[in-house]
Amino acid sequence: MVDGRRFPRRMADIGIKEGRIAAIGKIESRSARSVLDASGLIVAPGAIDTHTHYDAQLFWDSSCSISSWHGVTSVVIGNCGFGFAPASDADQEYLMQSLTRVEAIPYAAIKESLPWTWKSFPDWLDVLARQPKAVNLLAAVPLNPLLINVMGLAQAKERHATPEERRRMCELLDEALAAGACGWSAQHTEPGSGGDVQRDFDGTPFASDLASDDTMLDLADVVSRYPNTFIQTTLSKVGGDKGNDETTAFMSEVNQTFLEKLAMTAQNPVIWNAIGTDSRKPAAHRGAIEWSRSCAQRGIQLFPQVNASGAATFFTMEDWNLFDDSPTWRDVTMGSPAERLAKLTDPSRRPGLREVQPTRGFQRITILRSYHPAFEHVSNTLLPDAARILGYDSLVDCFIDIVVADELKTKLQMPLLNEDQGLANELATVPYGLWGISDGGAHTKFLTLGSYPTECIINFTRDHELVTLEEAHWHLSGLPAYCAGLRDRGVIVEGAAADLVVYDHQKLTLLEEEIAEDLPGGEWRRTRRASGYRHILVNGEETFTDGVPTHREPGELLRRAS
Numbered sequence: 001m002v003d004g005r006r007f008p009r010r011m012a013d014i015g016i017k018e019g020r021i022a023a024i025g026k027i028e029s030r031s032a033r034s035v036l037d038a039s040g041l042i043v044a045p046g047a048i049d050t051h052t053h054y055d056a057q058l059f060w061d062s063s064c065s066i067s068s069w070h071g072v073t074s075v076v077i078g079n080c081g082f083g084f085a086p087a088s089d090a091d092q093e094y095l096m097q098s099l100t101r102v103e104a105i106p107y108a109a110i111k112e113s114l115p116w117t118w119k120s121f122p123d124w125l126d127v128l129a130r131q132p133k134a135v136n137l138l139a140a141v142p143l144n145p146l147l148i149n150v151m152g153l154a155q156a157k158e159r160h161a162t163p164e165e166r167r168r169m170c171e172l173l174d175e176a177l178a179a180g181a182c183g184w185s186a187q188h189t190e191p192g193s194g195g196d197v198q199r200d201f202d203g204t205p206f207a208s209d210l211a212s213d214d215t216m217l218d219l220a221d222v223v224s225r226y227p228n229t230f231i232q233t234t235l236s237k238v239g240g241d242k243g244n245d246e247t248t249a250f251m252s253e254v255n256q257t258f259l260e261k262l263a264m265t266a267q268n269p270v271i272w273n274a275i276g277t278d279s280r281k282p283a284a285h286r287g288a289i290e291w292s293r294s295c296a297q298r299g300i301q302l303f304p305q306v307n308a309s310g311a312a313t314f315f316t317m318e319d320w321n322l323f324d325d326s327p328t329w330r331d332v333t334m335g336s337p338a339e340r341l342a343k344l345t346d347p348s349r350r351p352g353l354r355e356v357q358p359t360r361g362f363q364r365i366t367i368l369r370s371y372h373p374a375f376e377h378v379s380n381t382l383l384p385d386a387a388r389i390l391g392y393d394s395l396v397d398c399f400i401d402i403v404v405a406d407e408l409k410t411k412l413q414m415p416l417l418n419e420d421q422g423l424a425n426e427l428a429t430v431p432y433g434l435w436g437i438s439d440g441g442a443h444t445k446f447l448t449l450g451s452y453p454t455e456c457i458i459n460f461t462r463d464h465e466l467v468t469l470e471e472a473h474w475h476l477s478g479l480p481a482y483c484a485g486l487r488d489r490g491v492i493v494e495g496a497a498a499d500l501v502v503y504d505h506q507k508l509t510l511l512e513e514e515i516a517e518d519l520p521g522g523e524w525r526r527t528r529r530a531s532g533y534r535h536i537l538v539n540g541e542e543t544f545t546d547g548v549p550t551h552r553e554p555g556e557l558l559r560r561a562s
Helices: 090-104 108-115 119-128 143-151 164-180 213-223 253-266 284-297 327-332 337-344 348-355 384-392 394-406 419-428 449-463 467-484
Strands: 013-019 020-025 040-044 047-049 072-077 136-137 183-189 228-236 270-275 303-307 311-315 367-368 409-415 500-503 509-516 525-531 534-537 541-545
Touching: 040 467, 047 394, 047 467, 072 534, 090 143, 090 509, 119 136, 119 164, 143 164, 143 183, 143 213, 164 183, 183 213, 183 270, 183 449, 213 228, 213 253, 228 253, 253 284, 253 303, 270 284, 284 303, 284 419, 303 467, 327 337, 337 394, 348 384, 367 384, 384 394, 384 449, 419 449, 449 509, 449 525
Parallel strands: 047 072, 072 136, 183 228, 228 270, 270 303
Antiparallel strands: 013 020, 040 500, 311 409, 367 409, 500 534, 509 525, 534 541
């Protein structure tokens, strides 16, 4: 047994009664209604995934896969400031569209999933509570709908909130927290900050990107009145990028200063996104780690989300959305596939596309498969190598010609972060780092980050032996539970909820990615399973046995603990 508190593992029986851990120690099996034999296996608390976007998926997938396939037993929705409440009738269409680009959730799947039987955030919580669930659920108040609900969409995208509007937002947040919301969230990436790489469905900044410091600090003050709450934010302010290898936009002085002020105002944890590694800036994450360590030493409740998995994305230009930091490239990746193709074939656009390249660049793109006879021989080739083989001087020209010839169906791959395993290994020991950004339910055609618990256990504790299992399950369960205000989950102690995983440490395996055509509206997604998990329990009921769902739905809406 590994208890999630970093205490040494121990051999013990665990008795479960009415969904909770009733006893730990020597327990006579004849007193039990049923017995799970975990001999030779690891028993640990289920992982707590604090960064998901299952807000719509919950309505068609009660298990919130793929997270639940990898030992996750509780998830937080409403992250990054995006979600579906509060919502007037007039806001509904926009709120659905707002998730289509920034989180790459297909509109058809959202539209078909949501019943829209709520308007206020307390109403939304009641709907979530009634919805069948195979995992536990916490809901944060997203800043984008809150701003729009009070100011109106057009005004929220044009100006800062007035004092009266800020007061009204605080009232609505107070109402939501009193009803059981776990906190609030925001993507606040100011235009021109260098971190504004994800935009609204129409290419404009989000209302939350434009929110004033006063608005965010007023909302943080509301949080300070509610114990066991938190703030989740992605922050990039103008003047924040020093432009060297020792920092990122998140870690510049202006961002550090504001995040510290936010945390000190909230007097509750602030979870900020995120620490990963980039081989092009091999020291950037180290500055973030040292700042995080400094915050902990000074008693400031700032906790970094650590993107600890290898994040490579598979994509086509039919739906790619991560060139948004370049206005020129953002424009050609807007619209339907036919509209995108027309823009990319327009010769008048080509000089501008060559001149202004997005931050992610083209050097690390792999042409996985081209279908056109003129280019199919450079399949499974890095773009720079393909350009050399084909005789191109310009990577941009080579890239555009290939994807246009394939009518945007070229299969492509690009590492987003952590491509250097040596650098990624440094993330295992980030002090007070919450392992994993699953983005579960989002980027459905590009990423399978929900596998992070499996990947972290394999990489950090078994294959590279960087940390102990005791440390690993604290980063996966005990620490996220603390940050999320869960005082009776994430650990194995008497009285805690029986959210448990039982797995074979030596046989735990990540399986190959697959395509699943199971989204509403006829949409598909990319998935990834694991083997080696023998039992997964939520509130004492088994939800998976050897990777096979039991179709039980014992999950609960976890309202904020008072």
